[in-house]
Amino acid sequence: MNEKAIPTLNDWLGGTDRLEQLTTLFYQKVLKDDLLEPVFRHMSPEHASHVAHFIGEVFGGPKHYTETDGGSHASMVAHHLGKHLDEAKRRRWMSLLLETADEIGLPDDPEFRSAFLGYLEWGSRIAVLNSTAVNNPIQTDAAMPVWGWGETGGPYIPD
Numbered sequence: 001m002n003e004k005a006i007p008t009l010n011d012w013l014g015g016t017d018r019l020e021q022l023t024t025l026f027y028q029k030v031l032k033d034d035l036l037e038p039v040f041r042h043m044s045p046e047h048a049s050h051v052a053h054f055i056g057e058v059f060g061g062p063k064h065y066t067e068t069d070g071g072s073h074a075s076m077v078a079h080h081l082g083k084h085l086d087e088a089k090r091r092r093w094m095s096l097l098l099e100t101a102d103e104i105g106l107p108d109d110p111e112f113r114s115a116f117l118g119y120l121e122w123g124s125r126i127a128v129l130n131s132t133a134v135n136n137p138i139q140t141d142a143a144m145p146v147w148g149w150g151e152t153g154g155p156y157i158p159d
């Protein structure tokens with residue numbers, strides 16, 4: 001059988017440097033955006049690289065978020081608690097991020113963009129849900145999410 005080696009999403013998009021380029025330019029746009037600037041005006045100088053590291057790790061890349069930045073799935077979710085995000089802000093966040101992806105020339109093949117958009121839709125909708133939560137729904141020792149070329153595996157059915 002002729003089995004092809006399938007790269008991770010992180011490898012396919014060009015790795016950590018490309019993700020940092022994406023998030024750096026994206027958060028510059030965010031700070032010029034009327035709807036999102038108030039949400040992000042207090043973000044730390046490391047915010048863009050932390051988000052790049054988080055996504056890279058989820059996409060099968062190096063564990064920069066958990067091993068270098070000292071983050072975890074739970075600590076990432078904690079950053080969204082009480083932020084009172086809504087659909088309008090989520091849509092703007094998505095639209096600016098996708099615009100930035102095109103601007104820096106991230107791969108635009110249908111398979112990559114389908115997986116990439118799927119992750120952003122999933123993650124951004126969870127961020128909105130978590131932003132109205134009081135308690136962190138993620139255990140401190142929970143594993144990081146993992147995203148590949150075809151995911152969700154079915155609807156979320158609570159225990």
Ligand code: HEM
Pocket residue numbers: 039040042043044046047050051054055071076079080083085089090093094119120122123124125127128
């Ligand atoms: C796939 C989707 C998302 C991912 C992977 C993500 C990732 C992250 C990470 C890793 C942090 C912590 C950064 C740090 O350590 O400094 C963070 C913080 C934050 N995120 Fe997200 N996020 C997502 C979606 C969103 C959306 C849709 C919004 C708003 C529309 C949002 C708003 C925020 C805010 C307000 C913070 C805290 C900023 C501060 O420290 O002041 N996030 N996010």
